[in-house]
Amino acid sequence: MDTATALVEENRRLGELLRTADPATPVPTCPEWTLKQLLTHVGRGYRWAATIVRERADERVDIRTVADGKPPADDPVGWLAEGPRLLVEAVADTGADVPVWTFTGAKPAAWWIRRWLHETTVHRADATIALGVPFVIEAGLAADGVSEWLDVLASRRVPDAGPALPEDATLHLHATDDGLGTAGEWLVRSEGGRVAWEHGHGKGAAAVRGSAADLLQAVLRRIPADDPRLQVLGDAAAWRTWLERTPF
Numbered sequence: 001m002d003t004a005t006a007l008v009e010e011n012r013r014l015g016e017l018l019r020t021a022d023p024a025t026p027v028p029t030c031p032e033w034t035l036k037q038l039l040t041h042v043g044r045g046y047r048w049a050a051t052i053v054r055e056r057a058d059e060r061v062d063i064r065t066v067a068d069g070k071p072p073a074d075d076p077v078g079w080l081a082e083g084p085r086l087l088v089e090a091v092a093d094t095g096a097d098v099p100v101w102t103f104t105g106a107k108p109a110a111w112w113i114r115r116w117l118h119e120t121t122v123h124r125a126d127a128t129i130a131l132g133v134p135f136v137i138e139a140g141l142a143a144d145g146v147s148e149w150l151d152v153l154a155s156r157r158v159p160d161a162g163p164a165l166p167e168d169a170t171l172h173l174h175a176t177d178d179g180l181g182t183a184g185e186w187l188v189r190s191e192g193g194r195v196a197w198e199h200g201h202g203k204g205a206a207a208v209r210g211s212a213a214d215l216l217q218a219v220l221r222r223i224p225a226d227d228p229r230l231q232v233l234g235d236a237a238a239w240r241t242w243l244e245r246t247p248f
Contacts, residue, residue, distance in 0.1 A: 003113050003114050003117055004084075004088045004113055007084045007088070007113055007116060008084045008085075008088075010117060010120040010121050010124060010141075011042075011080065011081060011083065011084045013124060014042065014080070014120055014124040014127060015077045015080050015081050017124065017127045017128065017131060017133075018035055018038075018039050018077055018080070018127060019077045021035050021127070021130075021131055022035070023036035023039070023076075024036065025130050025131065026130065027126050027127070027129070027130045028129060028130060029129050029130075029221075029222050030123075030126055035130060038123055038126060038130075039071060039076055039077070039080055040070065040071055040076075041123070042080060042083070042119065042120060043079055043080040043082075043083050044066060044069045044070070045063075045083075045116060045119060046083025046084060046086060046087045046116055047066045047068055047069060047083060047087075048061060048063045048066045049087050049090075049116055050083075050086040050087040050089075050090040050112075051066050051067075051090075052100055052102075052112065053087070053090040053091055053094050053098075053100055053109045053112055054090040054093065056094060056098060056100055057100055057101045058100070058101055058106070059101055060101060061101075084116070087112060087113060087116060088113060090109075091109045091112065091113055094109050095109060096108060096109055096110035097110070100112070103155075104151070104152060104155035105155060114144075114148060115148070118144070118145040118149070121141065121145055121216070122145070122216070122217075122220050122222065124137075125137075125216075125217055125220075126222065129222065135213060135217065136213070137212075137213045137216070139175065139177035139179070139180060139184070139211065139212045140180065140183070140212075142211075142212035142216045143175055143177075143180055143184050143212040143215075143216075144183075145216045146173065146175075146186060146212065146215055147183075147186070147199075149216075149219055149220060150186060150188065150195065150197045153195040153197075153246050154194065154196060154197060156194065156195065157194065158193035158194055159245045159246075161244070161245050162193075162245065163193040163194075163245070164190065164241070164242045164246050165189060165190045165205075165238065166190065166205075167190050167191075167193075169189070169190070169204070169205035169206075169238055170187055170188065170189045170202065170203075170204035170205060171187075171188040171189070171204050171205065171207075171208070171238065172185070172186070172188075172202060172203070172204035172206070172207040172208070173185065173186040173188065173215055173219070174207060174208070174209045175209075175210070175211060175215055176209055176210060176211055177211055177212050180212065182200060182201075183199060185199055185200060185201050186198070186200075187199075187201075187202050187204065188204075188242070195246070204234065205234055205235045205238045206232065206233065206234040206235045206236065206238045206239040206242075207232070207233040207234055208230055208231070208239055209230070209231040209233070210229055210230040211229070214227070214230060215230075218230055219243070220248065221243055221247065225239055225240045225243050
């Protein structure tokens with residue numbers, strides 16, 4: 001499944017969750033949000049990214065200026081579902097390889113499709129947590145979400161609180177799903193205090209094992225560092241510190 005198709009499918013699955021849910025339901029993993037605010041954030045975000053791409057923006061666009069940025073009261077899920085089409089069409093019209101502004105520096109326009117694919121998967125996890133239902137995601141997609149998040153972290157400056165990992169420490173993330181190969185293993189380290197990573201297997205100060213879905217939720221702090229679905233080997237404090245210093 002290509003990235004654009006996956007985005008549409010993840011959006012559909014999120015919409016199915018939200019269609020019959022009480023929009024006032026609190027979202028524990030997004031403090032002070034309700035499901036209505038979650039829906040608005042995702043739907044407006046698609047339109048914001050589409051605007052950036054369509055305008056070939058070379059600086060941040062104020063999200064408050066984006067057209068059609070609020071869901072209609074009569075069909076909020078339909079409004080949400082329209083977002084991926086707007087973004088995919090904007091990328092096709094502008095050109096997938098045309099550089100545009102992103103919060104990680106100038107990137108090809110198609111970068112925004114992958115970014116909103118994984119923004120959607122994680123907010124679908126938020127919705128499942130709020131509603132008390134299982135979060136189910138294809139292992140390869142979840143693994144790509146971990147990689148995409150590590151790419152975002154690698155673009156950042158050193159956190160004010162200090163490096164996420166000491167210079168001599170490595171964090172090994174290992175997805176236990178069958179068939180992922182090296183795409184399901186990550187070696188994370190510090191280089192000059194900034195996050196650096198590569199796919200691979202190796203010994204680290206800490207190793208964290210779990211399904212790709214659980215690792216995705218863990219690195220994005222949707223489940224606790226010591227969640228029983230995770231196996232943490234070695235220096236658990238290094239793992240906790242890394243999470244504390246790599247918020248979104």
